[in-house]
Amino acid sequence: MALQLYNTLTRRKEEFAPIDPANVRMYVCGPTVYDYAHIGNARPLIVFDVLFRLLRHLYGPDHVTYIRNITDVDDKINARAAERGISIRELTEETNAIFQADAKALGCLEPTVQPRATEHIAAMIAIIERLIASGHAYEADGHVLFDVPSMPDYGKLSKRPLDEMIAGARVEVAPYKKGPMDFVLWKPSSFDEPGWESPWGRGRPGWHLECSAMSWKYLGETFDVHGGGIDLVFPHHENEIAQSCSAFHREAMANFWVHNGFLQVEGEKMSKSLGNFVTIHEALKDWPGEVLRFNMLKTHYRQPIDWTLAGLRESQRELDRWYPLAKQFAASSSMLAPEFVAALEDDLNTPEAITGLRRLYREASDDVAFAGARLASCGHLVGLFEKDLADWQAAPIPIDKAHVEALIDLRLKARATKNWAESDRIRDELAGMGIALKDNKDGTTSWELKR
Numbered sequence: 001m002a003l004q005l006y007n008t009l010t011r012r013k014e015e016f017a018p019i020d021p022a023n024v025r026m027y028v029c030g031p032t033v034y035d036y037a038h039i040g041n042a043r044p045l046i047v048f049d050v051l052f053r054l055l056r057h058l059y060g061p062d063h064v065t066y067i068r069n070i071t072d073v074d075d076k077i078n079a080r081a082a083e084r085g086i087s088i089r090e091l092t093e094e095t096n097a098i099f100q101a102d103a104k105a106l107g108c109l110e111p112t113v114q115p116r117a118t119e120h121i122a123a124m125i126a127i128i129e130r131l132i133a134s135g136h137a138y139e140a141d142g143h144v145l146f147d148v149p150s151m152p153d154y155g156k157l158s159k160r161p162l163d164e165m166i167a168g169a170r171v172e173v174a175p176y177k178k179g180p181m182d183f184v185l186w187k188p189s190s191f192d193e194p195g196w197e198s199p200w201g202r203g204r205p206g207w208h209l210e211c212s213a214m215s216w217k218y219l220g221e222t223f224d225v226h227g228g229g230i231d232l233v234f235p236h237h238e239n240e241i242a243q244s245c246s247a248f249h250r251e252a253m254a255n256f257w258v259h260n261g262f263l264q265v266e267g268e269k270m271s272k273s274l275g276n277f278v279t280i281h282e283a284l285k286d287w288p289g290e291v292l293r294f295n296m297l298k299t300h301y302r303q304p305i306d307w308t309l310a311g312l313r314e315s316q317r318e319l320d321r322w323y324p325l326a327k328q329f330a331a332s333s334s335m336l337a338p339e340f341v342a343a344l345e346d347d348l349n350t351p352e353a354i355t356g357l358r359r360l361y362r363e364a365s366d367d368v369a370f371a372g373a374r375l376a377s378c379g380h381l382v383g384l385f386e387k388d389l390a391d392w393q394a395a396p397i398p399i400d401k402a403h404v405e406a407l408i409d410l411r412l413k414a415r416a417t418k419n420w421a422e423s424d425r426i427r428d429e430l431a432g433m434g435i436a437l438k439d440n441k442d443g444t445t446s447w448e449l450k451r
């Protein structure tokens with residue numbers, strides 16, 4: 001089966017055919033480096049890493065170019081640097097280093113290039129000049145704006161009616177704008193803001209322009225896949241398309257637009273005010289990166305994902321069971337299970353692929369060598385079983401000891417009142433956390449963690 005990908009442009013699954021199979025080209029919007037990335041940001045990291053790995057498998061490792069940019073100029077960066085009393089460069093260097101370490105710990109391969117916005121200002125200025133020359137952009141009051149009505153098919157990605165787009169974009173009302181939807185390509189910088197000389201004075205680029213410039217530089221005017229989270233469809237990706245297609249007189253910026261769904265935590269939107277905000281950095285203190293990766297891949301990338309402790313524990317347990325088997329065999333592409341690859345080729349159906357891994361684990365009781373080698377090989381394709389067995393088994397499992405002991409206390413109280421149902425319920429709850437209880441003769445209960 002050939003690779004099928006759901007294309008947000010057409011709202012259908014389509015057969016993927018690269019423009020040049022000798023150089024399959026993918027761009028994914030990367031982080032704005034001003035703070036720790038959160039576990040929601042880990043989703044596009046992992047999802048597009050799996051797509052990168054699959055493309056490398058299908059077309060050859062030297063035939064895929066994956067660009068993930070680093071946004072290191074942004075008003076959020078300016079504000080945070082001022083708040084912390086450090087330079088912008090210090091902040092972006094520090095945050096980028098953390099991001100790179102997070103991505104590595106999550107088992108993500110390094111993209112081919114991770115270009116920084118601040119190193120591509122000349123390309124951004126070149127695009128603006130083209131847009132002005134062709135009547136798609138205008139200068140007003142030190143700003144340069146994209147003239148949205150100059151592009152008749154603006155909105156073709158998000159397919160929203162104009163009034164909804166205006167509301168969705170939370171359009172800034174500014175006297176220098178000709179139309180309410182027009183967006184900033186270039187804006188002036190005051191002396192204490194980062195800025196670059198340009199034909200329109202000292203200033204800095206708008207966010208959308210960065211991705212048009214960096215994808216152009218590394219992938220050309222039209223490329224194969226553009227990815228990111230679903231929240232980026234509008235206005236970010238719509239504006240990238242407007243800029244690139246108008247500047248290069250192209251029908252398409254990318255042929256496939258692929259978007260991951262959103263992640264929420266324990267059924268709620270993740271937010272700092274709700275206190276359920278989890279950074280990748282924090283999550284990695286509690287769980288091996290492969291557990292986070294595997295847990296992410298259990299849900300199809302386009303579905304919303306509910307990130308729960310129970311799910312993480314289950315993911316840890318499942319990998320714990322598989323690791324000793326998988327590590328007995330070397331991964332090899334000749335031992336990949338065809339149905340595993342077929343599931344991935346079906347719009348990255350990772351839940352189906354994981355069902356296949358479970359089947360292989362069961363089949364190992366009949367034919368260890370065959371099923372074990374397949375398990376190792378399939379896992380490796382999606383970035384699993386990359387640790388040594390000893391390191392894997394030595395990693396501590398996070399448990400909230402106070403919570404465990406409080407539950408044991410409750411169970412002892414239930415037993416004291418002969419409430420056996422409640423006592424059993426608590427025992428089961430603890431068992432679900434991987435905790436085994438032993439009732440001692442002296443009336444106390446001891447516990448241990450079973451992996």
Ligand code: AMP
Nearest residue numbers: 032040041043044228229230261262263
């Ligand atoms: P940001 O730094 O907010 O631009 O996000 C970086 C990437 O993470 C983008 O591709 C976003 O779409 C994605 N993203 C942000 N929040 C979430 C979330 N809660 N779930 C899934 N993806 C997200």
Ligand code: ZN
Nearest residue numbers: 029211236240
């Ligand atoms: Zn982008």
